[in-house]
Amino acid sequence: TGPATGTPTGAPTDTPQDAVAQQGAYLTTAQGARPSDTDHSLKAGPRGPVLLQDHHLREKITHFDHERIPERVVHARGAAAHGVFVGNGAAQKICCASLFEKGKETPVFVRFSTVLGSRGSADTVRDTRGFATKFYTDDGVFDLVGNNIPVFFIQDGIKFPDVVHAAKPHPDREIPQAQSAHDTFWDFVTLHTEATAHTLWNMSDRGIPRSYRMMEGFGVHTFRLINDKGDAVLVKFHWKPKLGVHSLLWEEAQIAAGIDPDMHRRDLADAIESGAFPQWDLGVQVFPDNDEQMFEGIDLLDPTKLVPEELAPVQIIGTMTLNANPTNYFSQTEQVAFHPGHLVRGIDVTNDPLLQGRLFSYLDTQISRLGGPNFAQLPINRPHAPVNDMLRDGMHQTAVHSGVAPYRPNSLDGGCPFMAGSAETLIEFPEVVKGTKVRAAAASFDDHFSSARLFYASLSEIEQEHVAKAYTFELGKCYEKAIKQRAIGVLRQIDEELARTVAAGLGLALTGEPAESSAVTVSPALSQLGGTWPCD
Numbered sequence: 001t002g003p004a005t006g007t008p009t010g011a012p013t014d015t016p017q018d019a020v021a022q023q024g025a026y027l028t029t030a031q032g033a034r035p036s037d038t039d040h041s042l043k044a045g046p047r048g049p050v051l052l053q054d055h056h057l058r059e060k061i062t063h064f065d066h067e068r069i070p071e072r073v074v075h076a077r078g079a080a081a082h083g084v085f086v087g088n089g090a091a092q093k094i095c096c097a098s099l100f101e102k103g104k105e106t107p108v109f110v111r112f113s114t115v116l117g118s119r120g121s122a123d124t125v126r127d128t129r130g131f132a133t134k135f136y137t138d139d140g141v142f143d144l145v146g147n148n149i150p151v152f153f154i155q156d157g158i159k160f161p162d163v164v165h166a167a168k169p170h171p172d173r174e175i176p177q178a179q180s181a182h183d184t185f186w187d188f189v190t191l192h193t194e195a196t197a198h199t200l201w202n203m204s205d206r207g208i209p210r211s212y213r214m215m216e217g218f219g220v221h222t223f224r225l226i227n228d229k230g231d232a233v234l235v236k237f238h239w240k241p242k243l244g245v246h247s248l249l250w251e252e253a254q255i256a257a258g259i260d261p262d263m264h265r266r267d268l269a270d271a272i273e274s275g276a277f278p279q280w281d282l283g284v285q286v287f288p289d290n291d292e293q294m295f296e297g298i299d300l301l302d303p304t305k306l307v308p309e310e311l312a313p314v315q316i317i318g319t320m321t322l323n324a325n326p327t328n329y330f331s332q333t334e335q336v337a338f339h340p341g342h343l344v345r346g347i348d349v350t351n352d353p354l355l356q357g358r359l360f361s362y363l364d365t366q367i368s369r370l371g372g373p374n375f376a377q378l379p380i381n382r383p384h385a386p387v388n389d390m391l392r393d394g395m396h397q398t399a400v401h402s403g404v405a406p407y408r409p410n411s412l413d414g415g416c417p418f419m420a421g422s423a424e425t426l427i428e429f430p431e432v433v434k435g436t437k438v439r440a441a442a443a444s445f446d447d448h449f450s451s452a453r454l455f456y457a458s459l460s461e462i463e464q465e466h467v468a469k470a471y472t473f474e475l476g477k478c479y480e481k482a483i484k485q486r487a488i489g490v491l492r493q494i495d496e497e498l499a500r501t502v503a504a505g506l507g508l509a510l511t512g513e514p515a516e517s518s519a520v521t522v523s524p525a526l527s528q529l530g531g532t533w534p535c536d
């Protein structure tokens, strides 16, 4: 069996079709002819010039010249593994997606990544990590394209090019922020203060994970789950590593970046090869799907906010085991195409404006990264469910379609059933949408600091010390004093003592205003909230 039909673990095995370029006992050209020699060009005598007619030389070099595809515009450096997700049945009450059924095994492919570095950069830099999972379900592909940090820098997809321009290497010297001038990154996050919580997570120990196997993962946005009765709830997805969450010390991260820049990808591959299969529980925080889409005063459509687990516990709905390494980096880790819009029956999106921007971006970028619109036919991207679409032709088409009428209804092609019964189709939740057309955000999006305060207050003393050191070190790389000074003002909105320590470390005055209210909301004890949770 190959990826199109599925294997229990998700690890692709070669099918004759996939192995199309590696059949037979002898070396051949791409056309199947056997060259007499592949080490010498065809020349006019052993010391003469090379002849233009040497088609074997030209085929070999031309193909080599085109071996590279563009790296991802973000998350270029990654490492991946195959595995299996097993549902425990707890989500069945709230979601009709087959992958959550009790005992159901769904093959997965997971790609971990850094965000900002290029393909050849070091693993242990201070950065957000991507945690993208492709579930090859019976009902089609579901991608959970998350990060190891539960909040994001911006609230609206339209700012994504801006934050990435600010955080990528400086345009003049192409030196990454983490090694030289930091001015554009810090300029952005201090002027766009909704980035405060994400930046704080980056400056905490979470910004330098010890291993991909020891990272949490977060869907970040609020998603909607729908059950067979059509009832909806809002959820936030969480991956919980069975090995716990562990980080590197800053000094360790720097040494590792020099001694073993491949530390994280080596660690993942070695663990799997030795049979120490990494595992994560998948859980959801569940919220009622009401008109406000708020929970305990927290706006669920704002991706810069987190909901404390004391307020909404993470309920475990299944477990993922990574049990096979990719057999070829390019065909799997590089050619895999994740997309938050790859959804299956029972899982739908919300109006989070960052998520809405993402729904456009991934397919668009993959059309150029993977050379046209047919990359769903690549083995790693093929659904394990039957595909019968009306998409035709285009660059790198490898399917040989039959019939003459790729449109519906038609009276020529024998009427392939148009739609499955409503019990099998995707559910677009019939949310009522109304409003005045406007370029604006809800007033609740103006709260830029409460999630940062909650996170900072949850850290132990030594973790808070690490945060202060990280801000001092990273801001110390800024050339512009005004930017550093502005950053101190932002830190005062998180914690007065943190701002004071960093200002002292940088030899700067404590500028800016103290926070109007730096009180951290005290979470009511769970027992006080009463009721049962939907997955109980």
Ligand code: HEM
Pocket: 071, 072, 073, 074, 075, 078, 111, 112, 113, 129, 130, 131, 132, 145, 146, 147, 152, 156, 157, 158, 160, 218, 219, 220, 221, 336, 337, 338, 354, 355, 357, 358, 361, 362, 365, 366, 369
């Ligand atoms: C990769 C855009 C926000 C997680 C990418 C890629 C693009 C992109 C263009 C490269 C995809 C490819 O070439 O295949 C955006 C935009 C965002 C956004 C426009 C905001 C509007 C986020 C957020 C998360 C996230 C909030 C996490 C929740 C990822 C991950 C990858 C990725 C994990 C790497 C996927 C892989 O391993 O191939 N993003 N992104 N992105 N993005 Fe985003």
